[in-house]
Amino acid sequence: MAARSSAPEKRPGFFSQIRSLYTFTQQSFRWLPLMLVGVVLLGIGVGVGIGFLIPPVAIWSVILWGVTGLMLGILGALMLMTRLSTNAMYKKIDGMPGAAGHVLSTSLGRKWQAADMPVGVNPKTQEAVYRAVGRGGIVIVGEGARGRLTRLVNDERSKAQRVASGVPVTVIYIGHGEGEVPISKLAPTIKSLPKKIDRATMAAVIKRIESVSQSLASMPIPKGIDPTKVRAPRPR
Template identity: 75%
Template sequence: MAKRDSAPEKRPGFFSQLKSLFRFTREIYGWLPWAQAAIVVGGVLIGVILGYLIPPSGVLAIILWGITGLMLGLLGAMMLMTRLSTSAMYQKIDGMPGASGHVLSTSLGRNWQASDTPAGINPKTQEAVYRAVGRGGVVVVGEGARGRLTRLVNEERSKAQRVAAGVPVTVLYVGHGEDEVQIKDLAKTIKKLPKKIDKATMAAVINRIESVSQSVTSLPIPKGIDPMKARAQRPR
């Protein structure tokens, strides 16, 4: 008898994801639980005070306003955690190989297309070049030591200029130098580029670059990183 197909992997539920996000954010911001508790308690207190002051006041009104304040407090605590989790992610992945690919593939929005797989990489030193194509043209992002990125960046820029003549090509280097872009500002910097091409031209440029890239034989290239796993492994 043929073996039955294994059951599909069960994805973590909402509360499981919430718990993981909380733990991940707390590793960077240890004061997060206290801040969330203060927001929830503050919301309840404000609700109770409003229930007491706004007529008709009474026990039922105070309870209802208190519940409303509790819900608003929980919402505020969730919003705080979500906002801090983004900052925590950037602090976790800053300086890690593949960080640029993760940001480009998840944070640019509809007007840009990018992959977490590098367009070019030095397998010995892990310097890598990523590419994004959008309404602002072609963006080449260098990740690693600036001096060792020169060849990879020039090759990718020349390729883009060759297959997409007339389309602006912008080169960005990720880092903390004077003329470099920090990983937390990478997506914001690219989104601020002025729109130079329409959607039809953008699609044509993507097809041309992909066709050229697929025709070139290259070494296996690793994909980006998982920010939720960007931590040192604990000993068992």
């Protein structure tokens, strides 16, 4: 008898996602419950206040405005928790191998193309170099000890300049030292780069770089982070 087909995996519901988001965020921000309650109460207070200020003052009007304030307070609390969960994620992955790749592949938007796998790596020390291509040109991101990254970064920069002559190449080192960019500011830093090339040139650059990078497919890759375990779940 043929094996019965497995049922499709059931996705978590809305309230399950909210609970997971809350649990994840509270691990980094212990004061989260008080903050959320405060936001909700503030919303109710604002709604009730508006109900008393707008004539004619009536109980039903105050109640309706109070309910409106409650809904706005809940919305504000969810927005705050989502923002804090992002900060909690950055705290958790800061300094972990593969953190830069995770951010590049998930946080740059459609105007940039990047992968979570490095384009250059030292398998012994886990120093790695990542690349992003967008309207701002080519960005090379070094992750690890800056001194040991020099050769990897220079090799990747030379390759980029060779196959994409005239396209600006920006080098960013992840860290907290002078001239380095914290992992939490990596995506905003790249997005803030001024536009230097058009979409057609961007597509051509991506194609050229990929054509000379096929040999890197068999290169050992350091074990990185698991995004499903680190990224904060978001309510839908």
